[in-house]
Amino acid sequence: MAGELGLVARNGAHGPSGEESPYYAPVGNEEAVFTAAYRQGLSVVLKGPTGCGKTRFVEAMAHRLGRPLITVACHDDLTTADLVGRYLLQGDETVWVDGPLTRAVREGAICYLDEVVEARQDTTVVLHPLADHRRQLPIERLGVTLDAAPGFGLVVSYNPGYQSVLKDLKDSTRQRMVAIEFGFPAPELEEQIVAHEAGVDADTAAELVRFGQAIRRLETGGLREVASTRVLVAAGRLTVEGLTMREAATAAIAGPLTDDAVVSRGLAEMIDVYLAAPAG
Missing domain, CATH: 3.40.50.300 (P-loop containing nucleotide triphosphate hydrolases)
Known part of the structure; x- marks a missing residue:
């Protein structure tokens, strides 16, 4: 692959x-x-x-x-x-x-x-x-x-x-x-790609890739497509402009993937779990 x-x-x-x-x-x-x-x-x-x-x-x-x-x-x-x-x-x-x-x-x-x-x-x-x-x-x-x-x-x-x-x-x-x-790359390589293309640090890239991997494991008919490397890069680029990880993921990943209200709520919950704001 x-x-x-x-x-x-x-x-x-x-x-x-x-x-x-x-x-x-x-x-x-x-x-x-x-x-x-x-x-x-x-x-x-x-x-x-x-x-x-x-x-x-x-x-x-x-x-x-x-x-x-x-x-x-x-x-x-x-x-x-x-x-x-x-x-x-x-x-x-x-x-x-x-x-x-x-x-x-x-x-x-x-x-x-x-x-x-x-x-x-x-x-x-x-x-x-x-x-x-x-x-x-x-x-x-x-x-x-x-x-x-x-x-x-x-x-x-x-x-x-x-x-x-x-x-x-x-x-x-x-x-x-x-x-x-073609398929999606292994997590380690995808993190390198997201970091390079989005201009983000390794930790941010790793968080986005973990979130993307989680979406790809979902079994739901509400998603025609899963989170691609492209949307992970887009989210990373939004964080470079000052958006929080949650804001970036909502706009660049969850939003484009579905119009289904139930699935959207599920993705929002996943964003809370995988991209929680750092303490303090």
């Missing part, structure tokens, strides 16, 4: 030149597997819960491999044209504008499709010739088929916790990819 902090990436491209490497603390052999797959031209699927490190991992690996990264946040309305491109009116002319996937194919960038199962299945089918031995992108509207430039890599991610009959990767897509599974 692999895992660490993951921050939501916005659509866009950024290169490694002159930039500091994104912070990533490896848990297992995920870096070796990703590197081997990339060098062999194999596509990668990252599986794991929200906020466990998938996006940050891709950012770090793109930097390490010296490739620009183009990230697409997938959603229900994402169309094939959104990925591949479309004709647009510019002034008095109609011109073709590449989509992010086509740009990555032409430029030899790594294309990262975040939460790919949120996109319609008829959209993701366009990935098949890119994800197998062909490494090609057919663009029907242009009547051309692009060969992926050297350096191109395809990475997708999704959260198995949201799987359903309607939202899942097609088997034909899955079997074209190398899978890397």
Whole structure:
């Protein structure tokens, strides 16, 4: 299992030149597997819960491999044209504008499709010739088929916790990819991550991680997700601004996790137990 902090990436491209490497603390052999797959031209699927490190991992690996990264946040309305491109009116002319996937194919960038199962299945089918031995992108509207430039890599991610009959990767897509599974890191490593990313001391990080671990052990239907490393970091950052641990945990951890009144009261009680104010 692999895992660490993951921050939501916005659509866009950024290169490694002159930039500091994104912070990533490896848990297992995920870096070796990703590197081997990339060098062999194999596509990668990252599986794991929200906020466990998938996006940050891709950012770090793109930097390490010296490739620009183009990230697409997938959603229900994402169309094939959104990925591949479309004709647009510019002034008095109609011109073709590449989509992010086509740009990555032409430029030899790594294309990262975040939460790919949120996109319609008829959209993701366009990935098949890119994800197998062909490494090609057919663009029907242009009547051309692009060969992926050297350096191109395809990475997708999704959260198995949201799987359903309607939202899942097609088997034909899955079997074209190398899978890397992510989970939350061991407490000691998570404490280091929270301390580093939030800028808090070791004791504060340890308290937040213990609280997060306790939430992850809960068995309740009122929580769709458990406390991720991301929300623990957010709580830590609030304490840096002067909020108490209770205030920070309520705002950054308990609040985002549920709208259920009963579960919210339970989390508030846990905050009192795990993040009690120091005596005196």
